[in-house]
Amino acid sequence: MINAQLNPERLKLARLRRKMTYIALAKATGLSSKSVAEYEKYESLFSPTPQTVALLAEKLNYPESFFYGDDIDCVSPSSVSFRSTKSLKAADQHAAEAAATLGLLINEYFENHFNLPASNLPNYRDFEPEAAAEAIREEWGLGVKSISNMIHLLEVNGIRVFSLAENTLDVDAFSFWKNNTAYIFLNTQKTGERSRFDAAHELGHLLLHRHGTPQGKDLEEEADEFASALLMPRRAIIATKMGFPTLDGIIALKGNWKVSAVALIVRMKNVGILSEWQYRTLMVEATRKGLRVSEINGVERERSMIIEKILNALKKDNVSLYDISKKLSLPVEELSNLLFRFALLQGGTGGFQSSTKTKPTLRLV
Known part of the structure; x- marks a missing residue:
């Protein structure tokens, strides 16, 4: 059901995603910063006119329909841990958190149409990092062999993996739990090797730190130790x-x-x-030789197999990335950036047709 007036939460989400302050958005729209701030309050005594919403949508580069949607299940900032907190700008952090919330929207859409792999992540809170790495290798039947593709391994065990096209290396990766589903977001600017390590690092957080910070522990150091032991037994x-x-x-x-x-x-x-x-x-x-920032004989950056399978399945039903963006009222570039910069799928302007068919189950092989 579409709201009859602007949803304050969605306006805030779009503004943060565009890294704009109240003042910046006010300047872009010709509104007062006080008005912009008021529009983001649920208890506000006044709402913007449709003409003002259209102006806000234009300057934020979001479809007008996005701002009239239902409330969004936002990612809680307290559930997300960023590695470079000292150098990380607040605007970059808020933009990444907003991207995570968009990831939740996209995942909900996918789960409504496909049976995705269920979570298979034990709780290793009291484990030492090396022991946790050995335990998860045994749990997932890896032995001591090399992990051929980290993202595929995460996905087959129920973790939802999205890409981040953030124009900063300060937001390298992050993870969180939401309603018993684990999520990992990876920056696409990293080398293939460092992206794999980031993915393993975030898996360490999900396994070791799901229920808060263990007393006296350095979370980032533990996650690094876990990643090293997981990738290199x-x-x-x-x-x-x-x-x-x-x-x-x-x-x-x-x-x-x-x-x-x-x-x-x-x-x-x-x-x-x-x-x-x-x-x-x-x-x-x-x-x-510059090997702290680049690689000699580097590996290709990994991508999501689940997302590729989903988009290919949708394409067969004449559902393009543009159709998904319309259904979710999101800019198509946001979808593209979160879905590992897949080429925009061509064809199909209609949405899903009502059907009683069982949702297809995606399998990784």
């Missing part, structure tokens, strides 16, 4: 001990686990097969 790394470790040898070896050279050096040191001197020497050389 101790037994497998120890088996690669080099007599005379070189950076070229590290670069040749890192492809086995699809990790960065720096991550492999750190892991080899932590499992005890590099001396302190060897570690420092390798890190100095890696830094000199």
